[in-house]
Each structure stands twice: as structure tokens, then as C-alpha cells.
Amino acid sequence: MSAISLGQSVVLGIVEGLTEFLPVSSTGHLKIAEGLMGIPVDDDSVVAFSAVIQVGAIAALLVYFFKDIRRFVTAWVRGLRDKEERYHHDYKFAWWVIYATLPIVVVGLAAKPLIEGPLASLWVVAGSLIVGSGVMWAADQMGRHKRGEDDTSFKDAMLVGTSQILALLFPGFSRSGATMSTALILDLDRVAATRLSFFLGIPALTGAGLYELKDALGAGVGAAPLAIGTAVSFVVAYATIAWLLKFVATHSFNAFVLYRIVVGVGLLGLLTTGVLTA
Numbered sequence: 001m002s003a004i005s006l007g008q009s010v011v012l013g014i015v016e017g018l019t020e021f022l023p024v025s026s027t028g029h030l031k032i033a034e035g036l037m038g039i040p041v042d043d044d045s046v047v048a049f050s051a052v053i054q055v056g057a058i059a060a061l062l063v064y065f066f067k068d069i070r071r072f073v074t075a076w077v078r079g080l081r082d083k084e085e086r087y088h089h090d091y092k093f094a095w096w097v098i099y100a101t102l103p104i105v106v107v108g109l110a111a112k113p114l115i116e117g118p119l120a121s122l123w124v125v126a127g128s129l130i131v132g133s134g135v136m137w138a139a140d141q142m143g144r145h146k147r148g149e150d151d152t153s154f155k156d157a158m159l160v161g162t163s164q165i166l167a168l169l170f171p172g173f174s175r176s177g178a179t180m181s182t183a184l185i186l187d188l189d190r191v192a193a194t195r196l197s198f199f200l201g202i203p204a205l206t207g208a209g210l211y212e213l214k215d216a217l218g219a220g221v222g223a224a225p226l227a228i229g230t231a232v233s234f235v236v237a238y239a240t241i242a243w244l245l246k247f248v249a250t251h252s253f254n255a256f257v258l259y260r261i262v263v264g265v266g267l268l269g270l271l272t273t274g275v276l277t278a
Helices: 008-019 027-037 045-064 066-081 083-087 089-110 122-142 152-160 164-169 173-185 192-219 221-249 253-271
Strands: none
Touching: 008 027, 008 045, 008 192, 008 221, 027 253, 045 066, 045 253, 066 083, 066 089, 066 192, 083 089, 083 221, 089 152, 089 164, 089 192, 122 152, 122 173, 152 164, 152 173, 152 192, 164 173, 164 192, 173 192, 173 253, 192 221
16 A cells, blocks of 8 residues: 555645745645654655655746746856857856755765654754744844845855755755745845745755655555645645745745744644654
């Protein structure tokens, strides 16, 4: 039997689609949802399932930003052929995304047993949600929000890309939260910080999903739950991306900060009372 039922895959797909790009931790919410449904959060096939359905959310990102991605890829290809094209920002940005992904790939492969073992605990998720909230609030207050997307540099991309490691090691910190907070500290405006977080997530999350696919299928998750969870996450994520870009254009991140604290404290309560096990 599949470790995850069709109904559970729909629920997890919705959770993934809603939380993947919001700075609230998709991994943390997936683990909470799995725990409430009685799914073992540290089971290898469950961990792999969570990584694979991220591909649905990433596909939504690719569709939503297709024109931008096509522009970056076109500039990159032209730059490989023509030296003059290499001075264009889009060509440089494409390389920056590649370089900025390398740190999380190295750490992800080296620390895989730790990430899927002790660090998969819901206690870690709860603590990371709360601590990450403080980081996000401080970043939003410190940032001067004066730099746009065209002002980003190689240093910005590397620092923001490397910050994804925080979410990798501490599920609950949030990849989006870590990258957006770092971008805000670097004085990018909220929309630029959000878009940079989106673009840097494409190779990292796609690679993680494809890498885990064999483990998900071979360790007890059926093809049908995987397909359904991925499709649901695509639809929900697309709507979430559109909403988030409109929201950050006129609002601070305070709503997400408060939400994370509430969820983190609530999770601590559920763990302390034994309603959920770590």
C-alpha cells in the first residue's frame, strides 16, 4: 500500500501550493499536516514525497514567470556565443542564479542523513518558525527598500542564494523567509526581494524534487498520490504567486511574522500536550 493516500495527497498538495513561496515554511507546514494526519514525518518515502510535489509549485513558477525566464535564458545563450552580450545584466543574472545554487546543493548532499533524520523533528520546526519570525521582522525594519531588481549584483545573489541553507538545515525557517529577509537586509525593495527569492528557488527546488523522485516511488509512495499532489500544488501555487506579488507591493511582512509566531507557539503546545509527536 502507498504510504500516503489519495485524499492525503490532495491535502498535502494544497498545503505545499499555499506555503512554498510564502515566507512561512512549506516544509514546516507539510510536517505539521503530516503529523495531524498520522503520517510519519521522518519516513524516507514521506520526505521524498514532500520534495517531489514541490515540482508542481516550481512548474507554476516557471509558467508564471515564463517571459522573464525566457529572457534570462536567451541572454545567457547569446552571451555564450557573443562576447559583447556578456555585459548585459540578464546574462550575468543567469550565471548568478547558477552560482548561487551551488552552496545549497553541496550542503544538501553532504548533510542529507542529518536533514532527513534529527533535523526533521517537529521541535526543530517549531523553534525555527519562531526564530525565523524574529529574523524576518528585523530584516524588514532594517532594510531601506531602495534597490530594485535591476540593481542586484553578484554579491546579492550569492548571499541570498546561500541563505537557503538555513531552511535546508532548519525546517520551519522557510526558504522564502530566509532569502527574502537576506534580500531586505541588502536594501532591496520588497517586490525585488520576492522576485529574487522566486528565481533562486527554481534550480534548487527542481533539483531536489527530481533527486528524490526515485526514493518516493521506491520507498512506498504510489505514482497516483505523487501525480495528484503535484498537480494540486501547481494550481494552488500559481494563485499564491500572483497574490503574493500584489501583497508585498503595498504591505510589509508583519502579517507573516505574526502568523509564524502563532503557528510556532501552537505547534509547541501540540507537542507538549502529546497531540503530536516530534
